[in-house]
Amino acid sequence: MTRKLFWTDPYQTTLATTVAWVDGAQVWLQDTIFYAFSGGQESDAGTVAAWPVLQAQTQGLDIVYTLPAEHGLQAGVAVQVEIDWPRRYRLMRLHFAAELTLETIYRDFAGVEKIGAHIAADKARIDFALPEPITPHLPAILAKVQGLIDADSAIISAFADEAQQRRYWEVAGYCQVPCGGTHLRRTAEVGRIALKRKNIGKGKERVEITLLEDGAC
Secondary structure: OOEEHHHHOOOOOEEEEEEEEEEOOEEEEOEEOOOOOEOOEOOOOEEEOOEEOOEEEEEOOEEEEEOOOOOOOOOOOEEEEEEOHHHHHHHHHHHHHHHHHHHHHHHHOOOOEEEEEEEOOOOEEEEEEOOOOOHHHHHHHHHHHHHHHHOOOEOEEEEEEOOOOEEEEEEOOOEEEEOOOOOOOEHHHHOOEEEEEEEOOOOEEEEEEEEOOOOOO
16 A cells, blocks of 8 residues: 555655666565645656656555656565656645535535546646526635635644555634545635536536635745
């Protein structure tokens, strides 16, 4: 099982670890800080032993990294892992902005159903099954979400079931949500956001979330 240090310290940008197993272009590591696509959050960008990671995939409780075929790594070799920190930090900020937007919409629209989500480095989106356009409600939703962000509350991220690697995030007094992504320490790190509605079909609504300013850890 790959030990996932991006959960214990999502702000760590470099790691010395060991190759656990190799199968052609695919490499498994004993420990990692390199997040793989899951729950709509895109994979990190970065390198293993200075080789670019072409793909990162979860495989049970492991993560497998695809490197260029000529990487030459073998099991037992010590390697350095590095991630693109500015990209990771934007993903973390947009991820949490999307989480707060989702929870706010759940509270404002009884019985709403989420049908999709994607967190990229330029924007996040959440898709819902809704019979009416969400546009008239966006200013109120944004005000509530920005208020939660500006409160600068601590974000707790921990295991609900360590054996099964199930995790959650929590803002005390607001909510606790199952999620295995990478999370910020405090809500104010998200910064200022904008919400935009996009029509993706009858009975379906998409809310796009963007950051209005760059953040610094």
